[in-house]
Amino acid sequence: MKTIRITIVAMLLFVFLFSQIVQSFSSATSNNGKGNTPLQQEIPDGFPMPHYKFEQNKLTQEGFDLGRKLFYDGRLSKDGNFSCGSCHQQFAAFSTYDHSFSHGFNNSSTQRNAIALFNLAWQKEFHHDGGINHLEVQPLAPLTSPNEMAETMNTIIQKLKKEKDYRKMFKSSFGDEKITGQRILKALAQFTGSIVSADSKYDRMKKGIATFTPYEERGYLLYKTNCASCHPEPLFTDLSYRNIGLSLDTFLNDFGRMKITGKSEDSLKFKVPSLRNIAVSAPFMHDGRYQSIKACVEHYGNKINKSTTLDSLLQNGIRFNRAQTVDLIAFLRTLTDSTLLKSYRFSDPENKSFNNIDKH
Template sequence: MKIKIIISLLVFVITATAFIYNKPPHKLTYLKLVIPKGWPKPSNDIFLANPLTEEGFVLGRKLFYDGRLSKDGNFPCAGCHQQFAAFATYAHDFSHGFNNSFTKRNAPALFNLAWMKEMHWDGGINHLEVQPLSPITGTNEMAETLPGVLAKIKEDTAYQRLFKAAFSDGIINSQHLLKALAQFTGSIQSYNSKYDKVKRGEDSFTVSEAAGYKVFLANCNGCHKEPLFTDNTFRNNGLPLNEQLKDMGRMGITGNPADSLKFKVPSLRNCSITFPYMHDGRFLSIGNVINHYRTDIDTTQKILDELLKKRLIISNQEKLDLTNFLTALKDEQMLRDPRYQEPNYIYRSPDIH
């Protein structure tokens, strides 16, 4: 009997010791990016070194909606990237930043970022994880510093809990903050517009939308390529230089004169709610944009894109049909998806700065 008890005790002690050595594994709920049927593979696997998890996503979402990422608390990421505007700034050519300042470019919509190789209108940012550094530290945007942000959120017990849940060591540092933000923004996906439903056989175009789709395929698909409605290239689309901004686009990054006035081709998904258009928000309506391509392309520019050397021939009827087709790219599901909403979201009138 005695021996049995001693042995049991020993087994207990040793098992307990083994438990101390082998901490229970950190539990994570892994998520998968949806790759809709017929879509290309994401251009670079942004979640390869940053596995997408529910815990990381939830942390990233809290950070995205948190004003403490800005100097005075007024400018969360979501201030300029509003869900109801497909995560662009609704009806603003330039967004508003710290101390009554303006941004220098139109805030891009955020969705399907896993398919985007480079961020910014000039492609200056090469990885989604390091993208937030630009708005966080921009003096005309959130005007904070990384140490400033970290000091604020380290004190918050909710963050301590969320970082521990998302990352095994629970450390609150810039790397984890940026990876969590990338998990949230990289998960925002748009693939449920009327167009997508028509493609899946769940809906059908109106006569005008169907006619507009044909106009689109004949004139726009060269750059705004289906199904992403962008080919993620940089092109000079014949816009005259904005003399006040003197924004040279891609050339500012590459230093190559051949990249003069080239800007990233934006996706046309959700474009009916991401007005105003172009890098400087110079066009207020889709009609203005179509007019640019029909009549206003500056054909004297040397670097003008090959596909635009001849102005597009689009009749007024075709313009109307094309506008209707482009409106069918609006993805209501994404715009209302509670997954992308601020946690404990309570409706209030939109922040208009």
């Protein structure tokens, strides 16, 4: 009898100690996600391992929901008008539809085309010049830039603290109601890092559940021979920086990657964008100078501006005749991921009429 009692005491002690250990462990990672509903990161078949694996930012439904609300909240901008989602529109694969540049605070304008947002977890660097080295710190640029959201992190925190909804969501995501810059950025990364585009007709063809038309099939072959070295499958970008012969716009004077590295050999180099969702993310190029896919295809044929840093693969240009251009564009159109563009999960949570969303 005595032994049993001692055993019980020992077991209780053990449970207590164990809980202490667990507690000390979780307090050491206090700013890691603490939501109760873990989510599995989506890694599509055939994709490489992502670069961002939510290791220091445990992916949970609560964190994702908070990130989603923040992404679509205009209060993150100085005058309340500009949310992340206002320049990164879902129906345009999270780019700004029909705008070379996006509108910012006080009638200002950005100086580069808004990048479409998807498969960000596979990227090491962000922006056209790769100046941002981590998914979590990317939002700091648009949030604080005077020609974008023009707000300070301090003011954002003060604004969010006043909202009961937010206090509740921060508590369910991080364990308590404290709102900090770090938590805002981590929550945003839960949302943006979860945007995966891998359900286009091309992807379904790869899985054997869709068939290409003869046009698309011929276009796919043209793509493989002419485009795939810089835009390789399955991400349709090699994430490198290249000068593709876009002449310098002397108003913008944007030398791209050189601004970050300070090296003349990086002059006029910009990050290779993904071709996924190209049919919905016009205008194109870092400055939105081309309005159509056709104009982009033609660029490689006869508009390449030669300079010392021009990519070695483009010294002679890439010419497509009219029939080939039609085929290539037919293929590029198979890269549109309608599932993502219409996904309720990634839509504005405040948008009650989601089904009527502009599908242009």
